[in-house]
Each structure stands twice: as structure tokens, then as C-alpha cells.
Amino acid sequence: MRIVCPFCGERELGEFTYLGDAKPQRPAADASEDAVYDYVYLRDNIAGVMSEHWYHGGGCRSWLKITRNTLTHEISTVEPAAGAGAAKVGA
């Protein structure tokens, strides 16, 4: 499997680390205990297209947001995660 890093180009899987589901959003500070529990612990186990966070630690050290089919490993989109590269945020 190879991933096309938006900053580095096509690289082998070994340069990347998998974090997991990119969908969960941190609940507001006054959110219920259930909402926080869901955010911290509960994950969908998706057989199909999934949005994921990956880290290009063996390369440019950027966080990436990747759309991958967990059945075929087909990657359809790769984009910088929020905060990757100073110019990408608030610019």
C-alpha cells in the first residue's frame, strides 16, 4: 500500500502511522457525560469507505486526513489535517 502525501508525494506505507477514525469531534466543554464517553471510547467498525487520520512520521511529519475503503484499501482522497502546515490554517 502506498499513500500520496500532499506535501511529499507517493510514499510507502512504512513511513506512515495510523491513528484511526477522523469523524469524532471533541464535544463542547459543557457536553453530557454520555457525549464525552462516546467521543473518547466508542468507535464504528466500518466495512467500507472510512475517513481516517494518518501521520507521515517517516517523512514531513504532517497529519493527514485520508478516505480509505477498509475492504479494498483503495484510497480516494488525501488532504492535510487541520493544523498541518502553518499556511493551511487561518490563511
Added chain:
Amino acid sequence: MAEFSWASRSPLEQALVTGVHGARGVEAGILLTEIRNFDLIQVMARRGKGAELAKAAKARFGMAAPDTPKAVQTKDATLIWSGPDQFLVLSKDGKYAMNTLAPAFSGLASLSDQSHARALISISGAKVRTMLAKLLSLDLHPAVFQVGAAAATSIDHTSVTLWRGADQTDGRAVFNLLVFATFAESLWHTTLDAGAEYGIDIRYSEELA
């Protein structure tokens, strides 16, 4: 308080033995040179300051710092891409050190002195691509990885900054590697193992290529 005097020395001082390593009776296929005594500053744009930093860098160096994986040569420094909105400034004799660069990029970038935190290794020779193919997963074909190409990648699970410098006078390619000082010795041994069959001519130099 006790007085300390710090004598800087190369992280490869123990491992590097000048002379020929590996295959004998053939012209060495690999020329392996450690470059010592350089100044290296990491420049990372602050959040939202990428464009302003690019402008300030251009004013400071007389040319734009690379915003894609490339290395560019100014009249007295090499600017090497090291990630989005960040680059390394490689120079000698204190031309670009923290005390001069930090004020120039104040408020725009975070700077970090890497002069004694990295080892710089230059690799060339007739067999250089064959040897590097054992260590890197990048395509180093001359048409793909041209003079000035750079990459943040890994060798043997060790992060390195790689770039292709100007060709030697005989037209042969030169690849430069920056590696964290604490991983330098490990990478050095890996390189010696990979190149042994071609014969390696080992040197060190105080000159930036």
C-alpha cells in the same frame, strides 16, 4: 557554580574510519564523506504566517526558500525544504546563525539551532544509486530525482533529510543526508553494510559541497 567548557565534536567521530571499506582491488564505487562544522537552523512558520515568512526569507536570502521538496543554493547558504512551511538553513562560518536569523524572522517563525543536532553525510560514486536503492524507497532515477530535489524520508526507520546537490566536476551525482546526531552512528553502519560490496572510500571534510 562550576564552569563548563563544551567542546563540540562529530557524532561520527568514533564510527568514522578514513580509508577504504569493503571490496578491495577495485575502484571504490562509493565515496562517503562526512561534512563537519556547519551551521544548521530549522525555520518553521508560525500559524498563519507562512506567506509573511516566505517574503521575509526571500528578502534575507536573495531568493525564495523552497515551498516544495527541493533544495536551493543561495550565494552563501543552502535552503532545504523539511516539511510544509518549514525549511533548513545550512551554511558555514556563522553566516546564518540563531543570533542573526532569529531577529530577521521574529514573530513569523520559530527557529531551532540544529548545528550540533544533526550529522551531514555526502554520498557519491559510480554505484551511489545502486547502494541507496537498498536503503531508500524513493525513485532516485536522474530524470525523477534531479539536482536540487529534496525529500523528508526514512532509512532503516530513521528520519533523514535527503537532497541532491550539484553534480561533481566529473558529472556524477551527489546525495546529501542530514540525520539526527543520535542516529548517525547507526545509519553510518547501515550505509557501510550496504556499500561494502562496491568498495567505499571514506573521508571527512570541513567544506560544504
